[in-house]
Amino acid sequence: MENNYICELEQIVNPENVITSFEERLTYSYDSTRLEYMPDVVVRVKNAEQISQIMKLANEYKIPVTPRGAATGLSGGCLAVEGGILLVMVDMNRIIDINPVDLLITVEAGVITEKVSKAVEHLNLFYPPDPGSMKSSTIGGNIAENAGGLRGLKYGVTKDYVNSIEAVLPTGEIVTMGANTVKAVTGYNLADLMCGSEGTLSIITRATLGLLPIPPDRVSILAFFKDMTDAAKTVRDIVAGGVITATLEIVDNVTINAIEDFLKIGLDRTVGAMLLIEVDGQKGAIEAEADIVIRTCKSNSVLSVRQAKSVQERDKLWEARRAALSSLSRIRPSTILEDATVPRSRMVELVNAINEIAKKYQMMIGTFGHAGDGNLHPTILTDLRIAEEAKKTEKAIEEIFKATIALGGTLSGEHGIGITKAQYLKLEISKPVYNLMKNIKSVFDPNNILNPGKMKCTWDI
């Protein structure tokens, strides 16, 4: 039977797109979580029709199918945890249509996020969601995970820019969900249900995304504080003061030192925290906003605060921020990036809780993140090969999530649940809601063959 289905796959996509060798499959066995699950066969697809045929075949033989974009995900969404077919989407990378009057772009799922903005730059337009992985992540993966990014506070997340989706249902039908109008309320809001469904409800093949005019100007501000508490208070006060900044990023001392080790750009290694703030908009308006930001920093005992003086300096600052994770990951063999998110007003408490947990377990935790969104990335630097370290890490993670939930927060702001956070799901999701989720999954995927084993609550395990 197994040979049968490989032959049938070769008929659907041609033999050169069906990969069965151990070595090649190995390269498709991991994602950015560094966990590994080996697929039985890797299939590179080119269009929705092929995927439709594969899903019909997979239902017939009850073979798991897992779609995979660029594998930049941080919760294991594209890992073939139950083996079966790994569907590689990256060849579906065409930009289908650009519509500047309706501020829309239609792309295939495998288009790289950054290329969407690049494709409309000459029209003075941009695609706002900017996940940290935007240089390599794909739009299909971004939609599946409802990816966030640095500009979330002012511009929202992926779902806020998804107008319509073409997708293949687990049962093989090719469907369209949503509408390409500014407003649409015809039928249930299924396009938004796909956003953040982690590739478990349908295989997204194409999307029509919203665009915005590029703001005429922007100003970046860099501020140093003696500790994370002062920085977090400043964040709270900036937003409460009526300024919705484009980005409002926080970086702690551990992370500042890691970045400085890596990039050597002259950051002050002694400060407790740094805020990187950008306001954008019309020229006069953003200068007024920058003034408010600087005044708010000063009223929270800022050590120093200044505006980037040139485009070069501004770009260097943002490069430093984007290097936070890769800088931290050089320190110890294992880097566990978490995604705790609380209401902005509770961020000081979350920062304190993380510090307490680091002290308690004597662990190194670097914290950075989207402070304006209350979305922190406490990053545990450890060595999971050492049993004791692994055990401590697990305990620390659980405590961070318990603190997050106790502060009215959520397990994941933008990375998803997948397999890495599934065991904590029951801290946040009540049993009736989890049952709704399971039953909705069955509606879409009666044989449970699409991306099985994800978001599994421990009640079920």
Added chain:
Amino acid sequence: MENNYICELEQIVNPENVITSFEERLTYSYDSTRLEYMPDVVVRVKNAEQISQIMKLANEYKIPVTPRGAATGLSGGCLAVEGGILLVMVDMNRIIDINPVDLLITVEAGVITEKVSKAVEHLNLFYPPDPGSMKSSTIGGNIAENAGGLRGLKYGVTKDYVNSIEAVLPTGEIVTMGANTVKAVTGYNLADLMCGSEGTLSIITRATLGLLPIPPDRVSILAFFKDMTDAAKTVRDIVAGGVITATLEIVDNVTINAIEDFLKIGLDRTVGAMLLIEVDGQKGAIEAEADIVIRTCKSNSVLSVRQAKSVQERDKLWEARRAALSSLSRIRPSTILEDATVPRSRMVELVNAINEIAKKYQMMIGTFGHAGDGNLHPTILTDLRIAEEAKKTEKAIEEIFKATIALGGTLSGEHGIGITKAQYLKLEISKPVYNLMKNIKSVFDPNNILNPGKMKCTWDI
């Protein structure tokens, strides 16, 4: 058995909140569609616990339950089309919490939309969604219908401001969906699925909504054109020119005359169309934007264009726009307000199609709406008591919707499907997607007792 359940209802909510008299039930038998369906019993509820008990009872006896806010809906969402229990939500009207740091407000479902903004005005905050009925509609109804409004282009619709929802499931469980953080991707996006579900999936009892700082300044511009085509072209060019206006409303000659008959504010009765435009933001920025708007009007053969000179004049203009529907409804015995929405780039074609249809059937159609969103409200003025007129009306409506879909549009931008548009659903929704909708409905409501008979596709009838 029937008496039994009335007695049990009286035990749950006290006898004075159970209404069975014909006269009183009659006042709950209609909504703003002016269709009438008589409920068997009307129950005024005060909290989620009562609703939970009622839903358990209703499942036991298989009695339909229809939730009702202020009954301002335009698609029949709160009509008890299969009789049973009508659940009146307006006593659940408390503002529970205002959180200016997190820009959030928590309200019960029966709170009137306008009161949300009024409650936070002193904090210099506002709740952006502003449906035409905001002075009387409730937040619960707004969420159920995913209500739009005049500010949709720049500020989005109701779903863009719903952080979390407390709801009673049709099976009686009280649950929370969503999270009160800026970003959240824990589990399926059920809060957004509730938005626009037309009260068929759960009974919304409480919601935490997002707020924004009030823009420091705004400018209103009034422009007259010889015809709707010139006005629609102007709309297209304003947005394509990079200005995202707060509102961009279009009003045709029929509607201008109706408003003038009603309000006598000195509008020019001879012009073919009028645009009412508002830009908001920082002072310097909006003046620059207003300049672009005025220049764009001039390059599209505007007859006259001017800025409102005072707050009084500005308020008078918007009062005129908000009076469009009530002004039109004075002309003929029956007013059929439609909700056709197309991509902005196709609006000129939709306007032309509506004019053709009006000519073909010799009907009076007044058209106004949210031009920036491509969301028009062609309003048929007719007399449905005359059989021939009713027949013509039905044909005209069907042709309007067919034209809308042919232009890449959607049946409803903001009013919903309910019962008034259910017969056209199959023009837009494919059978596999409709089957998903039906099966999702069964997941939430296995006995099909919550608001039955809505969004029913004609395949099923």
